[in-house]
Amino acid sequence: MEQETLFTVNVYSENQVGLLNQISIIFTRRNLNIWSLSVSASAIEGVHKFTIACRTTRRNIDAVVKQIEKRIDVLKAFYYTDDEIVYQEVALYKVQTDNILDSPDFEALIRRHNAQILEINRTFAVIQKTGQYSDTQMLYEDLNQYGVLQFARSGRVAITKSTIERVNQFLEMQERRELELNR
């Protein structure tokens, strides 16, 4: 058996209805579990970006990414291992104000984790932490001594370490192709 790794897939697409569905069924067909997912407008106008984390073999992810890219409205899709990207997640924690007010260690704990207090009122406080999965998980475990009422973690967002921006290159190439066709 080939070894499984956590891959981050970046998909750039046109802003069309139903794309998320088109992409997710490609994972479903192969019985692959999407570990985290985040979708938003990209820095390029009109282009959407999906960041999908999935644990599987290189062979599988390669096939999946090619099948994603084959969808008509998908511009480009890439996959990366963790060492090829800088990535972060955001986590939010809600704790009861009473439980933390009198605690002598609470402030130190927040500082040690490099977390922030977003809001605090008489009944609860909301703490935010950005980091990798293990970081946000550790804070969760540490905060749990005060009782975490709610906990939410986002999908990862990622930026590649490479010096070339492949989507921009692709779009420029396609622009040239279109010009040639219309000439």
Next chain:
Amino acid sequence: MEEYKGITGSEALIRALLAEDVDTIFGYPGGAIMPVFDKLYDFQQELRHILVRHEQGAVHAAQGYARACGRTGVVIVTSGPGATNVITGVADAMIDSTPLVVISGQVPANLLGTDAFQETDVVGITLPITKWSYQVRRPEDIAWAVARAFYIAGTGRPGPVVLDFTKTAQVGKIDFKYEKCSFIRSYTPIPTISEEKLNEAAELINKAKKPFMVYGQGVTLSHAEAELKAFLDKTGIPAAATLLGLSALPSDYKHYKGMLGMHGNIGPNVKTNECDVLIAIGMRFDDRVTGDVNKYARQAKIIHIDIDAAEIGKIIPVDVGILGDAKEVLTRLLPKVEQKEYNDWEDEFDKCAIVERARVIEYEVNPEKGDINMGEVIRCVSIVSHSDAIVVTDVGQNQMMGARYSTFAQTRSMITSGGLGTMGFGLPAAIGAKIACPERAVCFFSGDGGVQMSIQEFGTIMQEHCGVKIIILNNNWLGNVRQWQQMFFEERYSQTRMTNPDFMKISEAYGFKHRRVTRREDLKSAVVEMLADNDSPFVLEVCVIEDGMVFPMIPPGKGVTEIMLNAKEWF
């Protein structure tokens, strides 16, 4: 193109189809598509509409049409059940890369998502089985959507497109001007070929001692038949076809060695595991071709040429993957490869063919006594038609026999449901093929089971005076399944025995010429009679051996060299 002021969406759709040079559509009306059918009434001279008897028949007919003549098949059906009835055909077209534009009616846009009468989520259902599927909600989007649909369906690796056409779009009024689509930023149908990869491939080919070429429908789809032949003429490389690759090379071509796969010829299968360079073009290493992939061509360097990036390396790791259109790749490869002959290597294929002929084929096509075999019927039709008919098959033993024993003189002469293996495909596909190529003989081979899955299309044949030749190979069993039960399920014949109607009486009811053959000595004269008049339909029922088997056979899960010659003996 001229601009039409203030026309309805329905008219716009029809004008768009005409602008795409569509002259034939296959369809069935219903509530949510009535405005379009109403408009069709005004365009009867320009657009021939074939009224099928079931929407599944419309898609299969459009598939047969597309595969016979290479143009995009067009289907128009209503919403809800009309749309869900086309699903099997759309899935079939997707896996067999057939260009289709399927237009289904949809409830008015304001009722979408409310479970309105005959509303189904057509885009949702068809997403995984289409190249593109899109809901047209406003008449303003028609020109854009139809142009894209034809461009996507027919270019690159072809496939089906579904347009879910709301009633709102059909009845709204617009100023309409049509422009064909020739560019979509996110879609590159014809990839740029890497010169470096071509050189790598040429080097492997020129150094090879035992090269072998396997090709699929990609050759036909890219109109690369002549280029393939020129390549093989020069390099002297022996070649074999997948089921869908059949007829791209003439059956009597000297470097053509037969069919690959589960019921393919022995030489091509066995030599796959002896060649040193395997050149695969326009084929996708389907499991019916490879058998156990862990035992497939492990010794060979593999060159895979395909237009679809997702196919390269999907099943078989490759040494050189060339992404590109088959015709262009072969054209550019030709000057790079050396003129050669591989007489000894080709002899090895021929030796296998001799064994196969003696141990399998002779028994099948030239038996002296006993019931009629399927193979002899097929061979007889090939001989009488001078290998020049379009052969359409259904699925099952009739299909494998049709593939094995038909001979072909020209390309686009084999139409069969490959990837999906859809019973009921054949009869409507034959109708579509005949409508596409009326001057050619269209011979459809079916089992008694499969013909009954689409038998209502006899009505379409009658209404359209469609001269298809229907050959029912009646063994009174779901023969292919019966064969597996005999071989792998201890002869427990669960639900495969058929009690059949009188096919002659059915033919008579539709006014078709018909003949039933039960004795070997009547076969030839019946086939001659069937083929005498190209324009009229004919039903030829041949009562064949009940427990016939298709051999050779690579049993499921086995490697390509593990071939059974009959129920007991291995090659």
